[in-house]
Amino acid sequence: MGCSLGLALKKGGHIITGVDHNPLHLEQAESIGAIDKARELNDALADAELVVIGVPVDATVRILPQVLDSMPENATVMDLGSTKLEICNSLKNHPRRGIFVPVHPMAGVEHSGPLAAHVDLYINAKVIICEPQKSSYQSLNVVLGILQELKMRAIFMDTEDHDRQLALVSHLPQIMAYALASMGDFDLAANKQWVELGGGGLQSSIRLGKSDANMWMPIFQQNKNNILEYIDNYLNQLTALRKLIVEDDHVALSENIARANHNYEKLNYRQNKIKKSVEMQQGSFKVFYS
């Protein structure tokens, strides 16, 4: 996420400093042209105008107070986290809360690391800004300027609403794919031939199974209650469909499928009105953004 942002912003003429615990990632980020130079955190903070935090959401909660404390006056901080309630709550009483803008870009790929970066990742993607009334006009305008430069489409939301809705449209699909991909039936040592047979249906269902545990485990933790509620709703619905198959209840099964078709059509219709651009990596699994 961070390197895709670096590529896009450097293209726009910004000077980008990279900070990472992993020296290999910094080397890779520099070699693909996502950063101008690598520096230590405190050193980099000393003269930063805008700090973008792109780390797992548990690390974001840990480092945000330190970052805010070390920032120059008139600087701005934004994150890229997939949860917002715990991050924002952790800064509730911080004297410099106003320079922080909680940002969640609805873009990403299942691959991680600098080498998965893509200069166009953010173009036309939606981006959520949470509780904007708690950020200063100045910081909000710096962030809005950057997001508009990236050609993103900003949506304002409350943190609780964000976490609840993201549990349905992002965190549930993620855990569904992890459950599928981690099934013993997909153990290749025991099941050789099926892998030859997997087509587009399997690929799209299992794609998110590639995603990194370090990124997702803290999301599941921070958004636990919402995620559990939607997992339960999904388990109930899948169990209900299972029962209709057992009972050969074709009337009720076709009603459920008709509802699925209907919901998909509505979603697809809205998505198509919203979405401008999609792209994929030829010869590998897909890069989606919308």
Place this chain on the structure above:
Amino acid sequence: MGCSLGLALKKGGHIITGVDHNPLHLEQAESIGAIDKARELNDALADAELVVIGVPVDATVRILPQVLDSMPENATVMDLGSTKLEICNSLKNHPRRGIFVPVHPMAGVEHSGPLAAHVDLYINAKVIICEPQKSSYQSLNVVLGILQELKMRAIFMDTEDHDRQLALVSHLPQIMAYALASMGDFDLAANKQWVELGGGGLQSSIRLGKSDANMWMPIFQQNKNNILEYIDNYLNQLTALRKLIVEDDHVALSENIARANHNYEKLNYRQNKIKKSVEMQQGSFKVFYS
């Protein structure tokens, strides 16, 4: 499926006759250039060299004996069905079983009808031929010739093995997507804003929710036992991950995610070696084939 085949075969110089209960589909098939002319079934069968049956698998079981009885000597019949055991068993004692070749192309889109046809749908796709020893050399060679002309890669399998493996790699992902898309939480009347937020993760998880009930209900019925077994395996795995989230058991959760990552990598690696070509529809959901 039928019209994509028609488009590809007409391009190769074959003369294609279309048969369908739905006059609109025949009109559309003719207007997009997928068939040369539309005819009644018995009329079309009278002088056919190769009959391709592309209807739901319950209808395939019903019409196959009639088709075999009406075919000219030396003609060949193939189907495109997603299940094979019941179709093949229904012809077990048919005197003309030898002119039938059970074919399952691993290609498709979530959209249905002639207007979803795509001339390149079959290129580089895998295609399964079941119990080839029960077909005559002549019919087998006719079908192999057509599949090679379409640039497909043929795999031979037993019918039971086919149905069992397809339950895992195709029918389970389909029922997962139906369960997701038919959840009450995706009722747009009640949930307005989430639809704005759905990104690539939701799209790939819910894509198959578009597929047609008439095609899928008979598949669930004919392959019921295998599908129920894999649904149960999946429910168990999702329930296990749910429990690990409840208990904040990060060690076991990360082991499961590592297994998902590992299985996906292996699958992706194999798929990339196999797969040559992927394509998508710009501005709409994706067309996958592999």
